[in-house]
Amino acid sequence: MSSTPAVYADLPLFPLHTVLFPDGLLPLKIFEARYLDMARGCLRDNSPFGVCLLKSGAEVAQEDVPCVPETVGTLAQIEHCDVDDYGMLLVRARGTQRFRLLSHRKEASGLLIGMTEALPEDIPLEGADRLAKFGACAEVLERIIGTIRERDADSVPFAEPFRFDSPSWVSNRLAEILQIPLRARQKLMELPDAGERIDAVHHYMQQHRLL
Secondary structure, eight states: OOOSOSEEEEEEEEEESSOOOTTBEEEEEEOSHHHHHHHHHHHHHTOOEEEEEEEESOSSOOTTOOOEEOSEEEEEEEEEEEEOTTSOEEEEEEEEEEEEEEEEEEOTTSOEEEEEEEOOOOBOOOSHHHHHHHHHHHHHHHHHHHHHHHHOGGGOOBOSSOOTTOHHHHHHHHHHHSOOOHHHHHHHHHOSBHHHHHHHHHHHHHHTTOO
16 A cells, blocks of 8 residues: 555646656765755755646746646655755756646745645556567667666666566556656556556657667
């Protein structure tokens, strides 16, 4: 059983031009005061923040330009942080669980605070056809990771352990690394069914002759 609360009444949100998947790594360079304060609070309380794809608006605050996040995002837990020579906070966070944004408000600092509900884990993979597609996807991902490791072992963009036996983990990692448009990547993250995501990434790789 997950100990993640079913509802977060006051979840700090970090809208970005990126899609975070469960178990995905998120490196951040934080310099805006609202997000520096957010990160300090998360570190102090060992609490997550929410990452949402920007539906409209900009990552850096702009006067009179509202920031509108997508309604499905992923909780992010800070795993490591450091400060560079210029005072910028260097953070590495990891995605944990998807959530649905029920409502949000903007604080005086500009930070968005959301009320969210946790989304369930993926529906398990079923069916011989999808299992075969999953096997092919896992082989491709293993080759991709092997190729990256040969070039530079420290540049693999995924956190260990590598779970090649998990349809959710494999489909999420492929959705992160394939050259998929952001809006399509968001739709893949939102899918409640691991089999549907496997179908989608398998089809993409067939189209682009990666299988």
